[in-house]
Amino acid sequence: MGQEFNPKILGFMCNWCCYAAADSAGVARYQYPTNVRTIRLMCTGRMDPLFIIDAFCVGTDGVFVGG
Amino acid sequence: MEEFVRKILAKIGIDSDRFVLKWASAAEGPRFVKLITDFTAKIKSLGPLGEPEGVSKDELQIKLLAARSALEKAKLRTGLGNLTKGFRKEGDYSEQIIKDQVNEKLTKSIGTEIDRNETLLRIQKQGPITFDELAKKIGVPGTDIEKYVAAFRKKGLVVETDNQLSATSNQ
Numbered sequence: 001m002g003q004e005f006n007p008k009i010l011g012f013m014c015n016w017c018c019y020a021a022a023d024s025a026g027v028a029r030y031q032y033p034t035n036v037r038t039i040r041l042m043c044t045g046r047m048d049p050l051f052i053i054d055a056f057c058v059g060t061d062g063v064f065v066g067g
Numbered sequence: 068m069e070e071f072v073r074k075i076l077a078k079i080g081i082d083s084d085r086f087v088l089k090w091a092s093a094a095e096g097p098r099f100v101k102l103i104t105d106f107t108a109k110i111k112s113l114g115p116l117g118e119p120e121g122v123s124k125d126e127l128q129i130k131l132l133a134a135r136s137a138l139e140k141a142k143l144r145t146g147l148g149n150l151t152k153g154f155r156k157e158g159d160y161s162e163q164i165i166k167d168q169v170n171e172k173l174t175k176s177i178g179t180e181i182d183r184n185e186t187l188l189r190i191q192k193q194g195p196i197t198f199d200e201l202a203k204k205i206g207v208p209g210t211d212i213e214k215y216v217a218a219f220r221k222k223g224l225v226v227e228t229d230n231q232l233s234a235t236s237n238q
Contacts, residue, residue, distance in 0.1 A: 032099075053134050054135065057135060064102075066091060
């Protein structure tokens with residue numbers, strides 16, 4: 001391929017915890033990889049095993065759930 | 068749920084390290100950055116989905132769809148729900164206990180449910196197909212396939228002609 005492999009990662013994040021942490025990391029100007037596409041949940045309790053299988057179905061390489 | 072999902076991923080042949088569940092509070096920006104960086108590096112080292120696992124895209128898609136339809140049905144969902152009820156009653160949420168309980172109570176039904184749904188999917192998509200081909204592709208004994216197919220035939224989902232299985236048109 002020659003190109004570096006850029007994985008697609010889907011991130012499910014809780015509005016009150018990880019999503020806010022991501023926000024504060026941004027405000028504090030920390031550098032982190034841009035491979036994660038975020039989906040905000042109002043609570044990690046909303047997570048369903050089906051979401052994760054669905055994510056792999058549409059071709060993501062990894063799923064990150066952040067509570 | 069974490070252990071449950073890992074079991075399913077392992078069953079359909081996906082490296083279960085492709086899924087993580089981590090905790091970071093709103094005040095833990097640096098921790099979040101570390102978690103994301105580590106996970107991205109991990110996935111990068113694993114490579115694209117399906118490649119290190121050594122399965123083709125189509126095969127993986129069928130397995131994923133089978134897992135999907137298994138998860139949509141009540142059996143596994145109630146299984147998981149009932150298991151969590153037990154943890155709440157005991158008040159013990161340690162990783163070891165969860166692992167053991169999932170292993171003991173759900174592994175078998177995860178296996179059969181996914182195989183069952185895969186059988187139906189393959190008959191619908193790749194039919195007409197023989198028992199032997201099905202057993203070989205799914206990787207389970209023919210007797211199991213016969214059991215699943217008998218149930219599908221009772222429901223009128225599948226018909227058998229000259230040892231070939233095919234799906235009925237009005238599903």
